[in-house]
Amino acid sequence: MPVTSQATQSFVPVKEIREGVVILKDESFRMILMCSTLNFALKSEDEQSAIVMQYQNFLNSLDFSVQFFIQSRKLNINPYLTTLEEARIQQPNELLKIQTREYIGFIRNFVSATNIVEKTFYVVVPYAASIALGAKSSNPITSILSLFSKNKGEAGQAEAMRFAEARLQIQQRADVVSQGLAGAGIRSKQLATEELIELYYKLFNPGELEKESLKSIRK
Numbered sequence: 001m002p003v004t005s006q007a008t009q010s011f012v013p014v015k016e017i018r019e020g021v022v023i024l025k026d027e028s029f030r031m032i033l034m035c036s037t038l039n040f041a042l043k044s045e046d047e048q049s050a051i052v053m054q055y056q057n058f059l060n061s062l063d064f065s066v067q068f069f070i071q072s073r074k075l076n077i078n079p080y081l082t083t084l085e086e087a088r089i090q091q092p093n094e095l096l097k098i099q100t101r102e103y104i105g106f107i108r109n110f111v112s113a114t115n116i117v118e119k120t121f122y123v124v125v126p127y128a129a130s131i132a133l134g135a136k137s138s139n140p141i142t143s144i145l146s147l148f149s150k151n152k153g154e155a156g157q158a159e160a161m162r163f164a165e166a167r168l169q170i171q172q173r174a175d176v177v178s179q180g181l182a183g184a185g186i187r188s189k190q191l192a193t194e195e196l197i198e199l200y201y202k203l204f205n206p207g208e209l210e211k212e213s214l215k216s217i218r219k
Contacts, residue, residue, distance in 0.1 A: 012200075012204060013025055013026075014200060015027075017193055017196050017197055017200070018163070018193065019167060019193065020190060020191065020192050020193055020196065021163075021166075021167055021170065022196060022200075026128075027128070028126060028127065028128035029126070029127040029128065029166055029167070029170050030124055030125065030126055030127075030170075031124075031125045031127075031170050031171070031173070031174045031190060031191075032122050032123070032124050032125070032190070032191045032196060032199070033122065033123045033125065033174060033177060033178060033181075033188040033189065033190055033191070034120065034121070034122055034188065034189050034191055034195075035121040035122065035123060035181060035186050035187070035188045035189075036121075036186055036187040036188070037119075037121065038051070038184075038185055038186055051184050051185060054183045054184040054185075055184045057180075057183070058180030058181065058183060058184060059180075061176075061180060062176070062177075062180070064125075064126070064127075064173060065126060066123055066124065066125055066126070066177060067123070067124040067126070068121070068122070068123055068124075069121075069122040069123070069124055070119055070120070070121055070122075071119065071120045071121075071122065071199075071202075071203075072117050072118075072119050073117065073118060073120075073202075073206075074115065074116065074117060074118075075111065075116040075117065075118045076118075077107060077111055080107075081104055081107065081108065084100060084103070084104050084107075085104060087100065088100040088101055088104070122199075123177055123181070123188065125170060125173050125174045125177055126170075127166060127169055127170035127173060174190055178190070
C-alpha cells in the first residue's frame with residue numbers, strides 16, 4: 001500500500017491566533033495567562049494557611065474548567081553573558097577585565113555541564129459554544145445572515161460578530177481567573193497574539209531552541 005504523507009501543520013491543533021485568542025481546529029477558544037511564582041516555603045504558617053484557603057475558594061468559585069500548564073526549559077544565559085561581555089570590554093581596570101573573562105568562562109562551562117532548568121507557569125482558560133466560528137449560531141439573525149449572505153463581505157461580518165461575542169465570553173472567564181489568583185497572591189498576565197505565537201512555536205519546535213541554546217553557550 002502506498003504511504004501517504006501528511007503535512008506537519010495537520011498535527012497542530014491550532015487553527016488561528018487572533019486578538020490574544022487561540023482558535024483551535026475544533027472551533028473552541030483558549031486564552032492563556034502567564035503567572036508569577038510564590039515561595040510558599042518561606043511563608044509563615046498563618047500565611048500558608050491563608051494562601052491555601054484563598055486558592056481553595058478560587059477553585060470552588062469556578063463554574064468552568066481550567067488547565068494549569070508548567071513549561072520547563074534549559075536556562076538560556078546568553079543575554080546574561082552578553083551583558084557581562086559588554087561590561088568587560090568597557091572595564092578600564094585590567095585586573096577586573098581578567099576576572100570578568102574568567103567568570104564568563106566559568107558560567108559557560110557550568111551551564112553546559114549542569115542541567116539548569118527554568119519553569120514558567122500558565123493557566124489555560126477554555127471556551128466553546130455554538131457560536132464558534134464555522135458553527136451554526138443559535139441566534140436566528142446571525143444564522144439568516146450567514147445563510148443568505150450574497151457576498152464575502154456579509155459573511156465576514158457575520159463571522160466577526162460571532163468571534164466578538166465568543167471573545168467577550170472568554171475574556172470574562174480570564175478576568176475571573178486573574179482576580180481569583182490575585183487573591184492568593186499570584187500575579188497573572190494575559191498573553192497577547194505575538195506572545196502566544198512565540199509560546200506555541202517553542203512548544204512545537206523544542207529541538208531548534210535546544211540547538212540555538214547550545215550554540216550560544218559554546219561561543
